[in-house]
Amino acid sequence: MPDVTVSNDPSRKSFDLHLASRVLLLVFVCLLMNCGVNNVVIDGSFPTPNISKLPLSVAVYYDAALRDFAYMEYSETGTEEFNIQSGQSHLRLFNAVLPAMFEQVVELNEMEEAKTRQVDAVFMPLIEEFQLALPSKTKLGVYEVWIKYNMRLVTPEGDYIADWVLTSYGKTPTDTFLSAEAGINEAAVVALRDLASSFSLTFSQVPEVRDWLASL
Amino acid sequence: MNINLYFSGIKLAAVSLLAMLVACTSTTVDEFRQGETGIESDESVVVLGRRQASDYETRADFVQCVGDRMSRGENAINVIPEQEFIDAMFPWFEPRTAPLRTRDLEQLMAEDVVARKMSEFGIRYIVWVDGFKETTDRQGTISCTIGPGGGGCFGFGTWEDDANFDARVWDVSSLTNVGTINTDATGQSYLPALVVPIPLIARVEANACNRLATQLKQFVIGS
Numbered sequence: 001m002p003d004v005t006v007s008n009d010p011s012r013k014s015f016d017l018h019l020a021s022r023v024l025l026l027v028f029v030c031l032l033m034n035c036g037v038n039n040v041v042i043d044g045s046f047p048t049p050n051i052s053k054l055p056l057s058v059a060v061y062y063d064a065a066l067r068d069f070a071y072m073e074y075s076e077t078g079t080e081e082f083n084i085q086s087g088q089s090h091l092r093l094f095n096a097v098l099p100a101m102f103e104q105v106v107e108l109n110e111m112e113e114a115k116t117r118q119v120d121a122v123f124m125p126l127i128e129e130f131q132l133a134l135p136s137k138t139k140l141g142v143y144e145v146w147i148k149y150n151m152r153l154v155t156p157e158g159d160y161i162a163d164w165v166l167t168s169y170g171k172t173p174t175d176t177f178l179s180a181e182a183g184i185n186e187a188a189v190v191a192l193r194d195l196a197s198s199f200s201l202t203f204s205q206v207p208e209v210r211d212w213l214a215s216l
Numbered sequence: 217m218n219i220n221l222y223f224s225g226i227k228l229a230a231v232s233l234l235a236m237l238v239a240c241t242s243t244t245v246d247e248f249r250q251g252e253t254g255i256e257s258d259e260s261v262v263v264l265g266r267r268q269a270s271d272y273e274t275r276a277d278f279v280q281c282v283g284d285r286m287s288r289g290e291n292a293i294n295v296i297p298e299q300e301f302i303d304a305m306f307p308w309f310e311p312r313t314a315p316l317r318t319r320d321l322e323q324l325m326a327e328d329v330v331a332r333k334m335s336e337f338g339i340r341y342i343v344w345v346d347g348f349k350e351t352t353d354r355q356g357t358i359s360c361t362i363g364p365g366g367g368g369c370f371g372f373g374t375w376e377d378d379a380n381f382d383a384r385v386w387d388v389s390s391l392t393n394v395g396t397i398n399t400d401a402t403g404q405s406y407l408p409a410l411v412v413p414i415p416l417i418a419r420v421e422a423n424a425c426n427r428l429a430t431q432l433k434q435f436v437i438g439s
Contacts, residue, residue, distance in 0.1 A: 047303040047304070047306040048306070049306055049307050050304075050305065050306060050307075050308070050329040050330070050333060051307070051329065052329070140271070141272075142273070171273065173272075173273060173275060175275075190311075193306075193310055194310060194311065194312055196306075196307060197306070197308075197313050198312060198313075200307055201313065
């Protein structure tokens with residue numbers, strides 16, 4: 001049975017009330033000012049592309065920068081506003097797209113594994129830039145996400161095959177969603193689908209990739 | 217008992233007045249036919265929204281509304297849901313890759329995977345819906361106050377809503393544009409506030425959807 005002590009000291013009671021009112025005031029101000037950063041973990045489903053497979057065995061290596069990719073959007077006053085975590089959704093996207101593009105796809109935990117996996121090439125995607133446009137700042141009725149990628153294709157030994165830039169864009173109207181988080185998520189999912197469509201349809205047309213495919 | 221009847225009468229009058237005010241929308245439909253149409257019972261239609269414009273995009277719920285209304289009632293047509301079609305056709309009907317002209321569709325149908333999927337769905341017509349709703353001429357002011365004894369609003373606001381949508385119909389069997397239907401719905405919305413604001417919204421989008429779906433259904437059937 002725990003001991004319960006009741007303080008009858010009037011000054012102590014006054015102090016407790018004062019503290020409680022300050023905490024309540026802080027909570028109220030925080031609610032009004034929307035204190036703290038809003039975490040948005042991008043979540044969406046990505047269909048498998050309906051395209052002809054290339055007769056290649058390709059390994060894919062996702063480095064930590066892509067796996068843990070997060071973008072911080074700051075408010076106009078410089079405070080942290082939205083922390084957008086899209087690393088895992090990128091992995092899910094590539095894991096849906098690559099098996100539809102190539103005969104065989106293996107995921108590498110370490111780049112050194114490539115030499116022993118009997119693959120034709122290693123694919124290494126990287127996010128170079130992420131931009132978010134909020135309707136509260138642009139005064140347009142859409143959430144917009146723009147992502148710039150660096151796509152790299154190397155031999156299992158690590159020699160250069162191709163290195164190209166790809167951009168993706170997604171937007172979604174504000175009036176469809178109840179919250180900013182849902183709007184940002186949807187715009188990012190549209191951008192990821194845009195990446196998947198342009199990557200899968202233009203891969204063979206990248207000049208270095210085209211030359212490499214011709215040399216096989 | 218008499219008091220109940222009195223209040224029921226007031227409620228009825230208020231609802232009638234609201235209905236009169238809400239129904240204050242006018243819709244114009246223009247049809248431009250470029251080819252013969254007709255559809256078999258085993259064929260279907262897909263209604264897709266255009267999303268290439270930088271400053272607006274056709275709302276998915278409007279596209280869904282048109283599709284739903286085409287697939288209901290008399291002479292119902294089999295309509296494939298937009299998202300189901302786009303996902304099944306991925307990546308060929310995304311905003312950046314979707315065909316803009318029938319010539320592009322011809323090239324797309326040369327892809328075996330696309331032609332096979334189209335055949336699986338039994339798509340005879342693709343309807344491209346392009347447009348948006350715009351709010352203009354906002355007038356009036358409403359002020360709200362809140363105090364220890366309660367709160368309330370007072371004032372009057374009004375604005376005009378305009379929903380303008382184009383629907384282009386592509387015949388997948390002949391790979392041609394067989395016609396265009398334009399729907400323009402305008403209406404005045406009101407927001408009087410006497411303690412409580414009462415929104416009287418012009419349902420321009422709903423009216424545009426109804427009229428466009430009805431016209432599209434007749435157009436596709438070929439009556």
